[in-house]
Amino acid sequence: MTTPDHRDQLIFELSTPGRKGYSLPAHDVPPAPLEGGVPDGLLRSGLAGFPEMTEVGLVRHFTRLSTWNYGVDTGMYPLGSCTMKYNPKVNEAAARMRGFAEVHPLAPDEAAQGALAIMHALAGMLGEITGLPTVSLQPAAGAHGELTGMMMIRKRLITRDGHPRKLVLIPDSAHGTNPSSAHLCGYQVREIKSCARGNLSVSVLAEAMTPEVAGLMLTNPNTLGMFEDEICDAARIVHEKGGLVYCDGANMNALIGKARPGDFGVDIMHLNLHKTFSTPHGGGGPGSGPVVATREFEPFLPTPVVVATRDGLRLDYDRPLSIGRVKAFHGNFGMILRAYAYIRALGPKGIRESAENAVLNANYVRARLRDAYEVPYDRVNMHEVIFSDHKQNEYGVTTLDIAKRLIDLGFHPPTIYFPLIVHGALMVEPTESEGLDELDRFVEAMLQIAEEARTNPDLLKKAPVTTRRSRFDEATAARKPILKWTRPVG
Amino acid sequence: MYPQTYKYTNDHEWIDLATGRMGVTDYAQKQLGDIVFLELPEVGKTVKKGEQMGSVESVKAVSEIFAPVSGTIAEVNAGLAEKPESINLDAHGSWMVAITPADPAEAQELLDAAQYAELTK
Structure with a gap:
């Protein structure tokens, strides 16, 4: 028998009736009923469904979730067109x-x-x-x-x-x-x-x-x-x-x-x-x-x-x-x-430098990846650069596979399949926040993926493997979304 | 691959001129990936050739459905809107709407199966 991993439970599933996360002192004034003072239509009759947790249980739940997150404070976030720069x-x-x-x-x-x-x-x-x-x-x-x-x-x-x-x-x-x-x-x-x-x-x-x-x-x-x-x-x-x-x-x-x-x-x-x-x-x-x-x-x-x-x-x-x-x-x-x-x-000089570095970074990524990936518009670009999966298609590997594999290698994927006029677009925007060392790590990861596409495409099809969950069934999630947790019957 | 009895547009729709029924091609289906939602026009709406009359949403993107010919929407395949994944399984058997053409001459401008196959090479 397998025990459900409590780390994957929703806060509603972690709830136990009667558990409390607070301790209030005794009233020092007589309680006043809401009835009569507030119109009936505005009064809620019960709070059914609210999770009942201890304080430490609640803190652990949300802290655990936060460790599964990926943000610009954890690493490079080259999501094209979104400009995910550092927030000072x-x-x-x-x-x-x-x-x-x-x-x-x-x-x-x-x-x-x-x-x-x-x-x-x-x-x-x-x-x-x-x-x-x-x-x-x-x-x-x-x-x-x-x-x-x-x-x-x-x-x-x-x-x-x-x-x-x-x-x-x-x-x-x-x-x-x-x-x-x-x-x-x-x-x-x-x-x-x-x-x-x-x-x-x-x-x-x-x-x-x-x-x-x-x-x-x-x-x-x-x-x-x-x-x-x-x-x-x-x-x-x-x-x-x-x-x-x-x-x-x-x-x-x-x-x-x-x-x-x-x-x-x-x-x-x-x-x-x-x-x-x-x-x-x-x-x-x-x-x-x-x-x-x-x-x-x-x-x-x-x-x-x-x-x-x-x-x-x-x-x-x-x-x-x-x-x-x-x-x-x-x-x-x-x-x-x-x-x-x-x-x-930043001041006037810093503002100018931010634009210059954003453009320089994107062109650096293009120059280093242009042999491994097709660049549909291969000339000096501005703050972002578009690649396509054209070369990798030969091995049955698509943009989605490349993006998923990047997660394994420690990066947030770029924007994919946009703009629509580029087939299998991978849109990379490093922003000015990244220094040369982080850009090089990203480039090395992309080069490794291009090599894996050639030698071991199955690896890419299975990616990501280092995350708590691998590939989601995105089509079913979109077709039959479950937007609300409902208490199991019984 | 592409049924000989159908006609095709540059925007990857097919139409069966015998019934007026239309859908998107297998090539379009492959490009879109898993289709999750369809937005179709209502019966009685007049549409103009080449203009947007609905949309198809996949896990990758939302794309327009263009009217292959001008005319009036005679029928809507409500069952398909509920099971849009059918398009991924059988694009040429998944009709979306039937159009009563306003101008039969327009059909001359559509591609035949061989021309369409050439377009998608």
Whole structure:
């Protein structure tokens, strides 16, 4: 008979009726019944199903789970397009300062001058870094920023022309959220095919750009890791027909301190503080996706906006052309604060160096792996590089196998099967956080896998073998997901 | 490999012009991997050739289903939406919707089995 391993049990399965994790002193006031004081409809009749644990049992459960985790604090996390850079601990110290951590979101302006000063200063910095001085810090993440930006484009066109136009042009290498955001704003999406170099084709764009088109939504550098070097011409083509240029700022990490989207024709974009500006990302979040735009967008900013007056900073709600509020309170303030701390810590020189090292690291990985793996766009890339499984297919090995084997060798896998226009894509973004020694360990692991694909493909098919669980049945998990634990009958 | 009685699109859909039933090809199924979810148009919806009319989600990605011809959705295979894994087992037998074509001339632009096989080489 096998005993179920208690280490794999859910907290509900570890629960024992009557067990307690607390010990309270006797009441020093007479108990007051809730009945009568609280409306019946708001009273919960019982707390059935809550796990009952001792304190030490609870601590061990969650500490054990945390040791199975993999994060940027454990090792390199080269998840392309996600910019999993290190989250400096000094930012955490700043975010925990009592004056910030305990300020009430509804505090009157005069009692929250410190928090408002951080928001005002960060807006100024983001405006300077992007060349787009009109800023809203409200959006909660990247896709939310896209939606906010597209709503502002729509409002601006309605105000200018009386109608919002019909179409939005999006390159085929775009993040899936781009067409979704445009669609949610009532636009039809038309896809633009990339050229053989992996870039936006200006001639294809010129053909598609009609007076029906509200704008172009693009990512620069794009998701193939390539800088859109004809962006100025592309922007001119869009502007000449009265359209606007939206930039997805997911890949801004390659450009900060080096090139300003406002200078190459972008009208409005979002930034991901949880990518480019080092705030925690993926489980540790929440995210933050500020929108930055040209001065023409000022009237349409979400309310409220932090403005400087003779009597100090205040939140301005009186903006009749605003698209309205897009987030409760003031955005994810803790992230705004961490991003501010990051920019201040790096300074102008550090910001530039972070972009340079991010690009250098990605090119180093490409140069060292280009013989072992196919590089579909083998030229100087920006902050990320795309490989494919083309060479390994010969031995029956796919991108998924390579990714799973990387786990055995101590690395988080890169982004796989994205962008969709590359067959079997492996998208590697080392970020500037990694030094040469860690990059070399990653490269050696990838070279070892390429060799194993040739000599022992079965090993890759079985990977990972060093983890507590090997391959999951991802198809069944997606088809028949079990989203809630239910108590076994009997 | 590809049934001779079907016609094919560059976007990897097949259509049986005798019944109007369409699905995705075996090549598409292999590229997508394990299919987990289908989103199909409703009966009565008019679709335009080449425009998105639904989506197919696999463990790898969500991909669009394009209308192989213009017309009206006459039938939807609700059973397939409940068992999308059938597409991985038999893509050419797993019809998604039936379309009543609006313009028979459009069918001339579709690929035959040999042309499609050439495309996927």
